[in-house]
Amino acid sequence: MKAGIIGSTGYAGEQLAWFLYKHPRANVEFYSSHNYAGMSYNEIYKNYYGYIEDICVNMKTAISKLSNINVLFIAMPPGKSFNITEKALALGVKVIDLGADFRLKSKEVYEEWYGVKHENEELLQDAVYGLTELNREAIAECNLLANPGCFPTATILAITPLLKNNLIDLSSIIVDAKSGVSGAGRAANIGSLFTECNESIKAYAATSHRHTPEIEQELSRAALENVMITFTPHLVPMNRGILSTCYGTLRKDVTTEEIIALYRDFYKDDCFVKILDGLPETRWVRGSNLCHIGIKVDKRTKMVIIIAAIDNLIKGAAGQAVQNMNIMFGLEETMGLEIIAMAP
Template sequence: MIKVGLVGATGYAGQQLLWILNMHKETEIKFISSNSYEGKEISEVYGNYKKYFDKKLISQEEAGTKLDEIDVLFMALPHGMSEKLAGQALKSGVKVIDLGADFRLDDSETYEKWYKVKHENPEINKQAVYGLPELYREKIKESSIVAAPGCYPTSAILAAAPLLKKNLVKTENIIVDSKSGVSGAGRGLKTESLFTEVNENFKAYNLFMHRHTPEIEQEMGKAAGKEAGVIFTPHLLPINRGILSTLYLDMTEEITEEEIYKIYEEFYKDDYFVRISRELPEIKNIKNTNICEIGIRADIKKKKIIVVSVIDNLIKGAGGQAVQAMNIMFGLPETEGLDYLSMYV
């Protein structure tokens, strides 16, 4: 049994992660923390657990004193809050999987510029592996600290990687038009997250300045082997969970839709959680799962490729991907605890 601790268990991502860990056959949850609900039982905060699973929420501080009880520490905190405890954990020989943004950007300066927070200990960041198993499985296997990718970046990077790797598309001005369910905004209290504000509404936000932009650019650039520029436009969907990203890519050479499909199928042939589909993907087919589904349309005359991808932002975009990384790090089957389909309705 892998002994795990979880700090930040009461945000939507943290709760989802807890749900998965509770289902997982090879983990034992040693502690869960929450600064907002310290001292309460988790079932008082999330009624789905009542009678079935319970544990008292401790403070993050107390979590820091219990690192010797665990093999791996999951962190689902707002950005700028993970570094110190991550450092402690690493020192104690505990593996770290961080669901926040603190260790996703290779370059500490870029991080500082976009997140307005400094890496106190840039060494930790240097150790961190970007936890997208489909691209970094081998590195994750050997890492002691993994930065689970952001939800939007997961949907965007998986959608573009095969084309970028083969240099089949231009890397300037890649357009990522994304639409996310509301759970992506977290459980914090904001007028714009109220039911009556979101329901029957739709909007774009943070154009040219969403913090996931440098993360997408970094990974698209690495895939292509050269700098990539991304226009990232997030929108807010009136649904609970799910992200759909529509990518607009410019061909560098003529290529048919069928040829592109072949490349994707080959590229992801060993990736259980990526589903390449001839039909355009829909959120309802993957919600509540760790699956990323991808569909492609191409127009040779216009030299345009449109790739559409869907994920569940709380699972493949957060808690599920983190557990997938854990499975890899601990030599378990990658699908352990993650092998369920969408119920469709």
């Protein structure tokens, strides 16, 4: 497969370049960058010195190369994917968008939460939400894939089995999630400077985080009725990782062991989701495409607590994109992704 990457020099784009470089059935035809056009890739990221020496191209050059590829990965901010997606699809190129432009089925909801006019409403119904474990059959048939956000990936995987089995009160769901600083992207930002975030933890975008409607949309699909959540993200001083702690009031008297068994059966065919006996930590999934899930029932409060850990740049972005690419092209789902997290 011949691939192109738009937005190749952001953190998600760089992680995608890493996976595609080592993928046995993929070859990157071009790396496109707005800020670094004309520079060699290994000059921007010196970990690729002696490996990726390609010169980054601008958007105009990338568009001229679309007819040479089979799949286009887009890793750009909201509102930037519309034009290039339309051009690629017209040429028969499959598109995997790591951004938010095609995740939400409602144009109005997208514009409300992102503050950007949606310019491709007609494509929203064709786009497939790419949370692989829950949408595998549709992914295999699609040409436009909306790769999920990092917070939604961890949270939806954590909560969906409860909804499918009608185990929690839908009005009781609370999500408390933590993210490493790479989740803020590579652009210069005072809030993500070392001295601003080191030795501190802070909540941000309480009640207004852009991933909220994405999570609610997919949880509502699982529950077959409208779901609203309370979602508060936090920034923690680490490079990578998301830990999503999800709470819900139980509708039935069940034990921790019973819910663990239910989850293991639900995800029994999913190689990247691991249901633990204990509680997950981000360091045990860092650098991998894994999602670790831990479960505890609090009998005293009749609450269930589901905790999911992922690497935000891999299962939350680039790794999941490659997992979806494999399915879209009829390859082994795990191809190029069989990596155990590195410790320490």
